[in-house]
Amino acid sequence: MRHVLRRLTTAGLLAAGLVAVTSPAMAAPAEHSGTARGEGSAYGLTAIGAVPLAPVPAVSSRSGAARKSLLREDRTEYVQASALDVMARAGHASSSVARLNVPPAGLTAGAVTATCDGGRGATHLTDALVAGRRLDAAPPPNTTVPVDVEGVGRTSLILNKQQRMRDGRLAVTGMELNLPLSKVAKDSTVRIASATCGQAAAPRPHAHPRPRPAAEAPAPTPVKRDLPVAG
């Protein structure tokens, strides 16, 4: 909680809506890990589907720490949040979103924090409620909670979603909510507090190069069939 408050305080000091601090020179030495490798990336909130929202704030880094903060996100009426704070450096990423409110699903949270460090992920929820029901503060990876959206039907909320990307990195998303906005409109998926880290799988070493080409066309198998041809 103290961690969240510190971030909230940091965000509260920001005069503008969005302030980016991306200079590695400003990174705290303690945040450097001498062995950490690979790209870290994080974003605070995004939505895809009927009402898309580009990831904000979003940051990535392959070296020193890069941070971005957004004081408030309320461009749509179905998801609002304050004090979105993201950080990324080589091998590490974190994202924190405070005062989350998703009215259609009755979802609120004091804070949602996702961290990814050295290829391992975690999510922490503070005062998170869905339809008046309190959610676990440290949910296990990929915890699915059914959610009833009034007038539309049942949908699902995934907590601490941990997904291995195609390149081998780990993506940790604090909350992912499939949000049916109506019975006829296309769904939206809202993702809150996401952090990705780890080293992308290296390309195959060239020590044992395959002879070109990799795919040799196959010899045909005759088909038992007749075709009158111009003999």
Next chain:
Amino acid sequence: MATMNTRARRVRTAGALAPAAAAVLLLGGCGGSSPGEAASGEPSAGSGLGGQAGPSADRPDGVNAPAATTFATVPGAPKDEGAQSATDGLVVHPSAAVPVLDRPGGRTVATLPAEQLGGPTWVPVVETSGGWRRVLLPSRPNRATGWISAATPGLRTAHTPYTVRIDLARRSLTLLESARPVGRWKVAVGGARTPTPPGRTFVMASLAPAKQTPSPIVLPLGTHSATLDTFGGGPGTVALHGWPDRAVFGRAVTHGCVRVPADALRRLSSVPLGTLVLING
């Protein structure tokens, strides 16, 4: 000669073998699709053949375009310009019917089905433009090509090291592997009135006819006789196949097909489908 085919079928029905129709009947022993065996895009037995677009039973984009088979005509297909040029050997196989366009991102003129004559469709890539591949089509008119998207799901690519060159003047066939000749044979080519069509085509299918004579294997190409709209009930497809009488090799006596010696047929029957066949005139 096109009208001769109607006559030939009548002759066949009557059982009287006119000399001109003898080859039809011999290979007609290889011919005559059984009802119910017709693959996608083929007309049913007894329907009109040559010069007609095959039905497009499998239309991936809902466009009323013909399925590009040996039975079809694709009117809007751009003509192959590289008549004698070898390629790098790239061949592609669609796992489902794919749209064929007249240019990259252009108009759909046909669909390329996953099968030809009961076997897998493999066509050679003769040009690349960004994410598009220009391929040779097995349909009329001869030298028909079309563009397919390289991003087509399930599109398999492979490489064939072989090229077949047929010299009509010398009446010879050369098999090249990685551009080096690995076999050369005297062959029989089309006669003066029914010449083998020159141009760039490909090995379209490998068939094992019910009757082993005159040839245990028939390798239909993606080209057709230019003078016979139909032949023996088929669409006038030109093929590589064997011939029991060795006296024909080195002569221009066929109805468009290329008759090859037994050892040539054995080598050619292992060449991947889609392999280029360059026929010079």
